[in-house]
Amino acid sequence: EVQLVQSGAEVKKPGESLKISCKGSGYSFTSYWIGWVRQMPGKGLEWMGIIYPGDSDTRYSPSFQGQVTISADKSISTAYLQWSSLKASDTAMYYCVRHNGGATTHFDYWGQGTLVTVSS
């Protein structure tokens, strides 16, 4: 069974750093693109970027380029999303997703979400 299991909720202060994770199982982790999707409170879905764990090829949405870093450790089948300096506007639910096939394809599996709260 394919599963994406994300790390738990986080409460941080503005300016702090953070790295959240997404562990894939039940499939060949290095063969599928993993993406991240943001959902701010009461708002819609926004695609942030993707990584191909096989070779760490990474692409970012223009809206998120330079704001976050996506990485992966294929030895433990885990993808990461990190911030070097959080802002209150980073408060959101973050989902990892598996792209079915190439980078342009649909998301066939979603993680359960990681709620990030940034508040002073």
Add this chain to the structure above:
Amino acid sequence: QSVLTQPPSASGTPGQRVTISCSGSSSNIGSNTVNWYQQLPGTAPKLLIYSNNQRPSGVPDRFSGSKSGTSASLAISGLQSEDEADYYCAAWDDSLNGHVVFGGGTKLTVL
């Protein structure tokens, strides 16, 4: 402002057929396939329709998708109370080195 345009809300009574539109441009819907996601209250989204009109295993055939030019639509027939959810369209956009774009979402209310 989302790249893909959806109506913010839609509604219907049980048993009715409702449609949700999704409008884009030549760089996204016009040249790539459209996918639809359903987000039930308090849960993660799930894939509902992929490649314009394909249903993943387990999705009832009451749900169907179509695409024409730079627009797409999701149709739900035989509306049920459990269909009350947010629905999002999405597509790859070829501009700016390529990225996924979403619609703003449509909240479906079953009256």
